[in-house]
Amino acid sequence: MNHEENELLCRIGPGTAMGTVVRNYWVPAFPSTQLPMQNSDPIRVRLFGENYVAFRGDDGTIGFLDESCPHRGAPLVFGHQEGCAIRCLYHGWKIGTDGTILETPNAEASAIRKGLKANAYPVEESHGLVWVYLGPQDTVPPRPKYVWEQEKPEHTLVVDVDWDCNWVQALEGLLDSSHAGILHADILKKFPPKMQADGDAMKRGLLPRFELERTDFGLHYAAVRSGAGSTADADQVRITAYAAPFVTFVPTGGMAFIPVPVDDTHTKFYNVWWDPDERLDSGPGYEHRLDMWGVTEEILRITGMTPTMPPVGEIPPRNVWPQDRVAMRAGESFTGFDGITAEDAALAVGMGPIVDRSKEHLVASDIVISRTRRILLKEARTVGAGGEHSKWQTGKTPPEKITAASGDLLANKNWRDMVPDHVAI
Ligand code: FES
Ligand SMILES: [Fe+2]
Structure with a gap:
């Protein structure tokens, strides 16, 4: 990518091409808890x-x-x-x-x-x-209802964190399966029993094979780890779905992540969890999600990932990343960061407010990232030239059927059968 393409990809202010693209979609504005029913x-x-x-x-x-x-x-x-x-x-x-x-x-x-x-x-x-919905008010599209909205509200959980970087840096982390077994190596060991098989496979298969397909809502891709399944003859597959432009469904389990552009250099990153078997508004399910994903009040406060937005004026920089170098030297922690969220945020924010992508050296496992950039850039160029936008998520795939999946991929089986409602284009 050259500088001009990077600017086109990242800038979302009023009047910019990508800003016009993203304004065509319903977007999370804030968690309900910020406006309680009383007082x-x-x-x-x-x-x-x-x-x-x-x-x-x-x-x-x-x-x-x-x-x-x-x-x-x-x-x-x-x-x-x-x-x-x-x-x-x-x-x-x-x-x-x-x-x-x-x-x-x-x-x-x-x-x-x-x-x-x-x-x-x-x-x-x-x-x-x-x-x-901030787009043209004469044509307000229906809001896509996602899979977690079919659960009882108490079986869902939303946690928002603040990243001092451009939203595409956050999005690219979500679409990058090849970092999971490395950056998050320590956390994978702590996966609960029902996620253990996935965690083990990610550790064993550091060089997954990627198979990507365009869908009418954006794209989905499979990260296939050869011989990393639960039996000797099975590969392991993780399927991630990207409902453009904001929502990403990531295995394992009921999880979606939504990086929302606050402005060019700040991102509101929403974690959404759901579980039909367990309530997540309090109790063990709630505690476990916060702990597992490193979004406890304490971690968010220490790292400056909680909202401190003043009523007016510029948002001050506030993300900091305390690293436990003693634990790193002792081999007890690979990253020294406390949790997946801090690991992902530290790397993305540490690249700078808007990373200079003209200096990158992409490799084969970055294919999903390069493809996503191409999709977004094409959309920005089309819309920027006055053309029609793509109306992602209004095709044949019902939004509530967009999902991630993971598990064994047996010989002669197609991973697309694990996400049968996704319509390829
Ligand atoms: S009443 Fe709002 S600026 Fe005068
Ligand atoms: Fe990550």
């Missing part, structure tokens, strides 16, 4: 390089507006929530969740309110996530 205060949400204000009305609905007051641009996040509206602190304009200007104490109502509306965006709340 919630307005919050500032930064997405795709722009600021918004979100607040919860008395009836529980969420308002999602441009942060700038339509009067003279004061930040609405400082305002009061009143009923199902927000009142600007500066001159008291009151704006409803749908953007209607309800009161203008410093202006004649009839004159100013005629034809004026604040920009309000559609939101949907489901299973701990608030989604928003």
Whole structure:
């Protein structure tokens, strides 16, 4: 990739080609917990390089507006929530969740309110996530409902972490199966019994063979580890699905990861887990997910991966990566980092805010990454030239059937049979 392509791939601010691409899709805006049903205060949400204000009305609905007051641009996040509206602190304009200007104490109502509306965006709340659609408001597509939304909410868990780097760096980590057995070698040893076979296979097969296929929602690929199955004649396969542009389904078990561009150099990384057999809102299932994935409150706080977003202004850099060099020297820890999340984030953030991909030397096992870049770049060039966007996830594959899978791949078997609902293109 050259510099121009890297810029095209990574920049998502208003008016950029990739920014136009990503605005065509529903995107997680924030976890529901940030706006509790009782006594919630307005919050500032930064997405795709722009600021918004979100607040919860008395009836529980969420308002999602441009942060700038339509009067003279004061930040609405400082305002009061009143009923199902927000009142600007500066001159008291009151704006409803749908953007209607309800009161203008410093202006004649009839004159100013005629034809004026604040920009309000559609939101949907489901299973701990608030989604928003920021694209053209005359054609709002239906929101794809994913597999975890079929579970009881208490059987799902969302944890968000903050990475000080461009979202594509986070995405590329998710699509890179060949690092799992190396960077995460220590954690794999701690897999619980039902994930043990996968963990062992990843350790044994450091050089997987990749088979990739385009699908109508993006792509899926298999990482096949020869002879690493549970029996002598079986290979092991891990299938990852990428529902472009944001959502990645990764084996093992019920997991999806959603890196969302906050701006060009900050990413909100959502971990989503679900388990039909176990509740995840509290108890052992909850504890285990946090511990296994290294997203306990303590780790997130120490590494600066928790939100510390100020109400206005630039987001200060805050990710730090304490490394246990004593444990590394003693051979007790390969990375010295505390958990998978810190390992992934430290490497991606450590590349710099936007890594210079013109200096890379890609190898065969980077095929999924190079293919994903090509797909995204092609889309950006098409949309940037005024063409139609691809409408990923509106094809024949039902969004709730997009999934990851893993297990033994016996001779003469096709891994595509393990994800039968994915439609190839
Ligand atoms: S800037 Fe908001 S009411 Fe004046
Ligand atoms: Fe990783």
